[in-house]
Amino acid sequence: MEDDERQLEAEGEAQDSTEEYRKMMNYSLIKHCDMNEEMRVETLEVVVTALEKCPNHHENAAKLIKDTMDKKFGGGWDAIVGEGYGFSISSHAKHLLFLYYGGTLAVLLYKAS
């Protein structure tokens, strides 16, 4: 019993800490970007807006990002939103953005051939 309680407590703490951590991490952290300054700023806006609009709906968010980017910068964009994946892509030079968001999500956005 005691073990169970302790376990529950530990879990509770863990959960609290994750909540804390999530709150702390509520910003975007660019891991890799080779866009030029202007493009990067705009793109970042697009991504963050989209992610905020559709919390927990990765597909919708990705779709929103992709459509907006197509409109703004011309077609051919691919957007991937997820929490755990591996990838290997070929993108147009200077049209790649890879960022972390909110402590859990990773967004990959690039212009494909």
Add this chain to the structure above:
Amino acid sequence: MPPKTTKTTKATTQKTKTTTLTDKSPKKNQPLPSASNRPPMTSTGLGGFGRFGFDQQKQVIKPANQLKLSETELNEEFQLMLNTTDSFMPSNIVRFNFKDKQFKSDTNITHTRTHFSLDGKAVYQGSGSSQGNQASGQQASEGKAKLANAFNISTVGTQTQRLEPKTMLVDTDKIVFEDFSYTVTQWDIFDSYMQDQERQKVEKEKTGKKPGIAKKAANQDDTPLIPLPKATPMPANALEPSGGGVIPGEFPGLPGMSGESLLNQQSTSTTSNVMALAGAQQSANVSFETDPGILRALQVLERMTLQNTFEGISEDYKFWEDPSDAQKGDSGGVLPLWTFVPSKREAKKKTTTCIAWHPRYPDFFAVGYGTFEFNKQSTGAVAVYTLKNHLNPEYFFTFDSSVLSIAWNRKHPPYLAVGLSNGVVLSFDIRDQTNTLSVSKLDFNRRKGDVKGKHTDCVWGVVWEEEMLSSISDDDDELMKRPDRSEPKEHDEKKQEEKRHDGEEREKPEARPRTQAGGAPEEEGASSSIEGVGTVLSVSSDGRVTRWRREKDRMVPRDVMEIKGDTDDALDGGEDDEEQGETDTTDQTIIFSQTVSGCSCVSVHPTRSHLALIGTEEAIIHKVTKSYNGETLQKYSAHKMPVYSVAWNPMHPRVFLSAGADWSVFLWDHTLDQPQLEFAFGSSIGDVAWAPFSATIFAMCSADGKVYVFDLNINRQEPLCEVQLEKNTRLTKIAFSAFDPVILVGDEKGKVHTLKLSPNLRKSYAEKNSVEEEIERMEKVLDYAIRCKEAGM
């Protein structure tokens, strides 16, 4: 009734209708209208036209030659027959029939002439075409169009618009693809955020500001997550002059590149472990132009392209031997190689005033630019070139006034001494990438009012004092001694070096350089001043010989002696009074009515560095010694105009040459006060130089653009080579390379020509005679000269 006469043609097959027309009209019965029966001609000549009704009897005019016929003849009837035969057609046509090969008469003679024909549209019903029409089923109108109707074909043509083809060329940018791969995992996200947090904390501590969003901070460090290729700066080589240091901004042909080129990547990252990389890479983010690795690479590239472009010249420099020399007998030629034209603005349109090969590096030399015209004083410049790059100098320095003399320091390769026309002498390390050193010296000097003791006139010669000596053999001494004048060698005792303290002043500057450890007593090694580089002797038009030593950032002068010229050519007497330690610049003339002689050239003896020759503007050459208080040992006067150049023979210790504005060059034996040989030319000689590999070869350049090369071993009167280098340009300086048979000739337009001596001119070089042999040859020349003199030539 008169008989009817009918005309008929000959037998014809055709039907010829001959119609005869007998004219029996009543009219014809009337007599032919004669003059009398004609209706009277009116004066208007309208006989027969009764319109106007002139029927009255008028005067009848008979032409004089009218045929007169009798009555019966007049009443005669004549018949006129009209035939259908064409009277113009020949009646017998004979043609050559080739089939039968004989002449045959062509009986088919038509007499029909068609005046008009018109094809009708009516078709004979029985003919073939009409049958065809009916057969097609009464499609007469259409049938016409289908068949090639001989009677009715109409072609309709239309002209369509011709579409002009246009060629359009479009060049699209190449779309570059980059690959990117990564694995997203929750722990990696977590780690990244943690690191970012830490980084932000650190920054907060540093700046005390609120940490911004991670992306903003990330912009500062341009470091990629995935390391992109960065140019690692090559280790900066020890910048030796031979390697060629680089001067930013002097670098030719560098495109204006900003700092963001290869090295700067715009990727961002905020992880702190990458910060370490960032620190390292900050150094890589230097400006493209100053990165020594890049500059070195560019320099190599430049040399390569130059070598490839001017391959011919490089090959000639190394390998060309003029084959025609074998036929020319004794004379030779020079092959022009590179021409160095200053590209810098400061050196354009300036005269080359001095050339100095580097003593150690075979391809290095310095050229001084300035002007010899003293009305227009202007800035001067020194360019240090290498033969590998004749388009741009390796180093370039500008000065406030014309550069008149330069000298390399033998022991310390990068040091160059420069004498300017405003009397200042500078020495500096050419690797100092800005010439602020020289400029600061000038500034300093100017600020201080004046450099105490600097020359008041142009500095014509600068010489480093630490000339290395070769070992002096006994024979050499003997040679020096033979004509009964011994050299003052007693001074070569070891003397203490004067301690260089700023405040300390000596009245008699006996600056004896400290001898080197282990050196021969006569050997005067490098003087160890504070700088350890050496001191510079300068001679100038104000008649003073001054020694300059380096102190921190400036050169401090100290007079050694004065060159006096007086009317009495006293050899021993008239010793120069030694000047006080620091001379007042205004005090030029000496108390005794001796005037100073402006010096125009200096040459230090190759083996005895205390001995020097100074040529003056009074056409007298002084042999001086630096020892003791500096004194003139001997004067040589043979020139009539200022002496522009003196040069000791590099091998024979007694011989020297002098050249002057009086169009002549003299060869002297320093023990005799009359010149041994004289060479006269057509114009004033700018410079004369001995070849370093021989005792008998020398070259000179003259003001009419000619270069002369002599080899006294072969021909004692005439030059072996006389070459017109430039038209209408004065050649100012000439210098032999110590390593290759190449001479540099400078002219007054600022160009420096490289000339390679042909084999005939450098026999000694090829033969590689020893010094003794060369001296032997020179002795023979001297003997010859003496004999000539005795013979009264």
